[in-house]
Amino acid sequence: MRQLWAEALVAALLCGVVLGAVLVANSYPLPAGVARRIVEAAGGTWPQGGVFIAHGLAIPVLIAIAVGVSVTVLATQMRFGRYVFAIGGNPETAELSGVNTRRTLMLVYALMGALVGNAACISTARLNAATNAAGTLDELYVIAAAVIGGTSLAGGVGTILGAMLGALIMQSLQSGMVLLGVDTPLQTIVVGLVLVVAVWLDTIYNKRVK
Amino acid sequence: MSEAPLVDMCGISIAFGGIKAVDNVDVDLRHGEAVALLGHNGAGKSTLIKILSGAYRPDSGEIRIRGEKADIATPREAKRYGIETIYQTLALADNVDAAANIFLGRERVSRLGMLDDASMEAETRKVMARLNPHFRRFKEPVRALSDGQRQSVAIALAIYFDARILIMDEPTAALGPAETKQLGELVKELKKQGIGIFLISHDIHDVFDLADRVAVMKNGQLVGTAHVRDVTEDEVLGMIILGKCPRGAKPGPGALRG
Ligand SMILES: Nc1ncnc2c1ncn2[C@@H]1O[C@H](COP(=O)(O)OP(=O)(O)OP(=O)(O)O)[C@@H](O)[C@H]1O
Ligand SMILES: [Mg+2]
Numbered sequence: 001m002r003q004l005w006a007e008a009l010v011a012a013l014l015c016g017v018v019l020g021a022v023l024v025a026n027s028y029p030l031p032a033g034v035a036r037r038i039v040e041a042a043g044g045t046w047p048q049g050g051v052f053i054a055h056g057l058a059i060p061v062l063i064a065i066a067v068g069v070s071v072t073v074l075a076t077q078m079r080f081g082r083y084v085f086a087i088g089g090n091p092e093t094a095e096l097s098g099v100n101t102r103r104t105l106m107l108v109y110a111l112m113g114a115l116v117g118n119a120a121c122i123s124t125a126r127l128n129a130a131t132n133a134a135g136t137l138d139e140l141y142v143i144a145a146a147v148i149g150g151t152s153l154a155g156g157v158g159t160i161l162g163a164m165l166g167a168l169i170m171q172s173l174q175s176g177m178v179l180l181g182v183d184t185p186l187q188t189i190v191v192g193l194v195l196v197v198a199v200w201l202d203t204i205y206n207k208r209v210k
Numbered sequence: 211m212s213e214a215p216l217v218d219m220c221g222i223s224i225a226f227g228g229i230k231a232v233d234n235v236d237v238d239l240r241h242g243e244a245v246a247l248l249g250h251n252g253a254g255k256s257t258l259i260k261i262l263s264g265a266y267r268p269d270s271g272e273i274r275i276r277g278e279k280a281d282i283a284t285p286r287e288a289k290r291y292g293i294e295t296i297y298q299t300l301a302l303a304d305n306v307d308a309a310a311n312i313f314l315g316r317e318r319v320s321r322l323g324m325l326d327d328a329s330m331e332a333e334t335r336k337v338m339a340r341l342n343p344h345f346r347r348f349k350e351p352v353r354a355l356s357d358g359q360r361q362s363v364a365i366a367l368a369i370y371f372d373a374r375i376l377i378m379d380e381p382t383a384a385l386g387p388a389e390t391k392q393l394g395e396l397v398k399e400l401k402k403q404g405i406g407i408f409l410i411s412h413d414i415h416d417v418f419d420l421a422d423r424v425a426v427m428k429n430g431q432l433v434g435t436a437h438v439r440d441v442t443e444d445e446v447l448g449m450i451i452l453g454k455c456p457r458g459a460k461p462g463p464g465a466l467r468g
Contacts, residue, residue: 077324077325078323078324079317079323082306082325083315085305085310086303086306086310086314088305089303089304089305089306090302090303090304090305092301093314094314094315096263096265096297096301097285097301097311098284098285098286098289098314098315099315100286156303156305156306157305
């Protein structure tokens, strides 16, 4: 247990971080085109110098945070998460200990399906278009993100926060390549290389703990 | 012989491919009794007890618990009958700590369904203090522990949940002398509480010290069973190696004839 003052300090710092993030997000204006449409939709006229409408937090970010927090609780504080880690560590043991491994694995896939559905909604809303090829090859990014974030391909090791940071890195990499004007095939090659290196480091790490 | 035996395994057989790992074996276990299963490597001891602990289903045969036919299809159902097992392979999940292993499948949760790790760790400390008082590494994944420490965790896992029937497959293989002695005391104490114990060990001295009866297997068949007071250590070795059933023992189908 931490001291009370330490708890208070941590709580105050976390509040500060949240407030700071909201402040920063709100000090950016919405792009002129979007702001203009909002003003006109509200029945106003677009003034000469433009209008400052705060950008605010993107809703997908809020959804990501909510999902991250709830899945972290599920993984670390609930029976289900304990079973998932135990099965990842040693499926035979989990079975012998009386864990219903088939049911747990089914639930894992169901959870993944639900999360993918969530992601598909966001991506469709962002593109404002639904195609049957949406998300193709995203699994490459997802696996790379998880492995970079410390998830072991051998199973039983990893955190949600790590995977989310990994996703941030992968997305930064991709956006950076787009801004630099790297060709699409080359982008895929770079992502593949990153994945290969991450897996290689993971196997080295696994050998050392064994 | 009025009271029904705690466990009665009748005509148990199981084959893996062409190998008859266990072939028509009968063994029983009474309240407060320790029965040692002996035999050479590959004789079928672990396979037999895995049938009782729900890891394998027998091809034929019947298990009765307190006289009633028991259908044990999964480890979960075996635990419902109060059967707890220390596996030879120390079935532990290497990536989580001792408490998570001991309570795996039977976690304590708060009212909101959250894991109560603090209370599980406190209980783990209590039970480990009886088995291995020097053990301190409660926060680390069990992969970081020594083989003996892992064995202590596996034993703690089996004795924590008030077993009625305890199966120990080579529980002392990795233990030091002090821990082995501690386990011996524990076995005697558990027997006094009326718990039945199946003990598998290759150490004949340990067996004669702890067990009331021995059951010897050879190539999947039962050579015979005997009370330890009716046979000598040499005679038991003869049963294990040659399959020769001495006068004091009750011969099984695997006994050498002639
Ligand atoms: N899952 C399995 N698949 C195939 N064969 C098996 C399996 N488990 C055991 N066997 C075979 O069954 C026989 C009995 O094995 P078992 O593990 O019961 O021996 P044991 O008496 O416990 O030996 P040890 O003293 O070495 O522990 C062996 O020939 C083994 O090869
Ligand atoms: Mg064995």
